[in-house]
Every structure is written in C-alpha cells, then in structure tokens.
Amino acid sequence: MRPSKKTDILEAALRVIEKEGITAVSFNSVAAEAGMTKAGVLYHFPSREAMLMALHRYDTLQWKERLEKTAGGKAEELSLAKRLESYIRVNSDSATYTDLVLLLETITDEQAANIWVEVLDDWTPPQPPAELNETELNQIIAQLAADGLWQYEATTRYTLSERAKEQIIERLTRMAAS
Template identity: 45%
Template sequence: MRTSKRTQILEAAARVVEREGIKSVTFDSVAAEAGLTKGGLLYHFASREDLVRAIHQHLADRWESSLAAAAGKPASEATAAERLTAYTRVATQSATRAELLLMLEGATTVEHAAPWNAVTERWAPPPAAPTDDPVTLDRFIVRLAADGLWLYESLTAERLDPDLRQAIAERIAGTLGHDGD
C-alpha cells in the first residue's frame, strides 16, 4: 500500500525530532527531510502547531497499532488482562528519542498529551480511585513495571540482551494471571 503524503510528512517530522529535537520542527526542516516544498507542507498543515499536534497523534496511533498487534485485536475487543499483557509485551521495545521527547513535551500541554492519554486509557488505565482490591493494585503495578522496563532501555546507554528483555516482559505479564475479565 502506498504511503500518503501526509504520512510521509509525519514520518519525516518524526525523524527531525529524533535527530534534532522538537524545537527543530519547522516547515523548512520537515520539507527538506520529506523531499517536499514548504508549500506542500502548508497544503496539509496550516501551522507549525497543527503539524506538531499531528506528529503526536501519528506516533500515538503507531503505538496503539503495536498494542493491537500484540493483543491480536483492538482494545475494544480485548479483556483487561489481554490489554495489559499486550501493553507489557510492547514494553519490550525501546522508545525512540522522538517518542520520548514528544511524550515529555506532551505532558506539559493538554492538547499534545491527549492522543497519548487516550491510548493509555484504552490499554492500561490507572485505578480510578484508591482501592483495597489486590487484583486492581497488582495490575497497576504490572503497568508500572512495564513502563519502567520501557524507560530503562530508553533512557540509559545500556541495552539489555533481547532474550533477557523478552524474559523480563513475559515475567511481568505472567504475574497477571488471566482471569478472563
């Protein structure tokens, strides 16, 4: 299937963020990376802010696609345990610098955080309130452990052996005990 121009632009913008950071995302830098004219970008994005919002959405959508692939189904068709297991398995993949920078930047802007938060809410939401339910607490601890694995590899120069990383992710996921809900 042929990639749309919009997707090509967003992938090029993600590469600019990966290499140079978010502040380097300009129409000129993204146009050069995508092999397009500045006018070609303006056709798809009216402003830099529209482009940045679209990058957030694009990468969050890509993350959700990985989660759905790991679960073998969309979040709406998966049980809570299946969603969290998929979330844990996707944590075996290190984040790209672009994903980290955009997630960090997004945490300071409600509009930028929305796509990331929506994915998290579908796949691994935190407990709604304090709870004495050990299953609910265990599930959230599993999510935190998966997030920790993801961040560990993303923020350190040390790379875990792929088999070890997979074994850790499976051990975290295995603590869930599939009770079918």
C-alpha cells in the same frame, strides 16, 4: 500503495526529531527532510502546532497498531490482563527517542496529552481507587514496571538481553493476570 504526502511529512518530522530534537521541527526543516517545498508542507499543515498535533496522533496510532497486532485484537475485545500483556510486550521493544520526546510534550500540552490518553487508557488499568485490592495492585505495578522498562530502553545506552527482557515480560504478565 504509496504513502500520502501527509504521511511523508509526518515521517520526515519524526526523523527531524530523532536527529535534532523537537525544537528543530519547523516548516523548513521538515520540508528539507521530506524533499518538498515549505509551501507543500504548509498545504497540509497550516501551523507548526497543527503539525505537532498530527505527529502526536500519528505516533499514537502507530502504538495502537502495535498493541493490537501484539494482542491479536482490538482493546474492546480483550480482557484487561490481555491488554496489559500486549502493553508490556510493546513497551519492551518499542522505545524510541522520538516517542519519548513526544510523550514528554504532553506534560505541558493538554491537547497533546489527550491524544495519548485516548490510546493508552484502552490498554492500561483504569484510574486506581484510593485503596487497591491485590489484583489492582498487581496490575498497576505491572503497568508501572512496563513504563519503566520502556523508559529504560529509550533513555539509557544499555540494552537488556532478549532472555532478560523475556523474563521480565513473563513476570509482569503473570502479575497483570493475577
């Protein structure tokens, strides 16, 4: 089945971000990347803001699909330990510059932040209480380390060996389950 024009546009916008950064996302740049007219992009997205929010939804949907595939089920069907294991595994191999840029946008854009929260809250521990028990502490540390691993992969030119990644994943998974 052929992807919809809307999906083609979003994929093109992600490529623009990957090449030139989020500030380069415009109707003209996305249309050129998608091989469409500006009017064709405007038909699907009436404003740049609408296109950016759709990009956030699209990117988080991709994350959710990877999380579900890795976990072997939907978040509501799984234990927190299993959800965290999937989160750790996906974070260890899915970091892209585009994901990082979109996630950074959530710092100053509450609407974008809410889109990410809807997905990430299903896969990570709840807001921790003021004082953590041992299990909660291990789960939060595992999440923070997985986030750090993701950021490391997205922002450095160094790549961990597959064996090193697997060792880290194993350790964090044990922490998340204890």
